[in-house]
Amino acid sequence: MPVTNTAVDLEQVRRQCARCDLRELCLPAGLESADVDRVDQMVADRTNLAAGDTLYHAGSPFRALYVIKTGAFKAQTVSEGGELQILGFHLPGEIMGFDALAGERHQCSAEALEVSSVCRLPYAELERICATVPGLQRQFMRLVSREIGDDHDHMAMMGRNQAISRLALFLHNLSKRQSRLGRSSDHLTLSMSRADLANYLGLVLETVSRLFGRLQEMGLIEVRRREVKILDMASLKELGDN
DSSP states (O other): OOOOOHHHHHHHHTTHHHHOTTGGGSTTTTOOHHHHHHHHHHOOEEEEEOTTOEEEOTTOBOOEEEEEEESOEEEEEEOTTSOEEEEEEEOTTOEEOGGGTTTSBOSSEEEESSSEEEEEEEHHHHHHHHHHOHHHHHHHHHHHHHHHHHHHHHHHHHTOSSHHHHHHHHHHHHHHHHHHTTSOSSEEEOOSOHHHHHHHHTOOHHHHHHHHHHHHHTTSEEEETTEEEESOHHHHHHHHHO
16 A cells, blocks of 8 residues: 655645735735744635535634635525525635624624635634734734725615616626736626525516616626626726716
């Protein structure tokens, strides 16, 4: 039986933060190499999920934050009346789990929209390292601020009276988030279903389908199933701002 070289296997999984394409979007951004090593050692595991898998459930105890490495997730909750409400969609480089910071229990569940992977950051360890690495603490607060900004975008979106303005603003914001990842800002792949998007925007499915067609007729976008090409970014932004 061949002998497995355990040392080599371990070396392959070490220092993943230093090599990660998302480093500048995540906690190690701007840190010295020695501090990046400390962040990398803090990562408890890197978990793979299939589409439909739940990362954490509403009501579960708060133990860790999760950095999306690949794929996409939706955050959702169920009202006392049993009504499902989608609160947001999360992309690579973004951190999930902030909903549990105050009450130490998750207020929503997180479900993978496609094959995805995450890095799990035990919060107790994160707090300990933040106390001794000022740069990490500043970066953590920056990411919290980014999360608050995304929540503000959702509130602004729901404040639009016209349904078409909500969809236009969503597509424009998604374009900005993709650009932040270094991806094309005018070629979007929607990982969420039309039904999920309708729920998130506070609209019915038929309305969302009709609005995609209307935006296409206006020459602002080109739609092919889940692929959306933005043809007129300025006009899309203007429509979303109305």
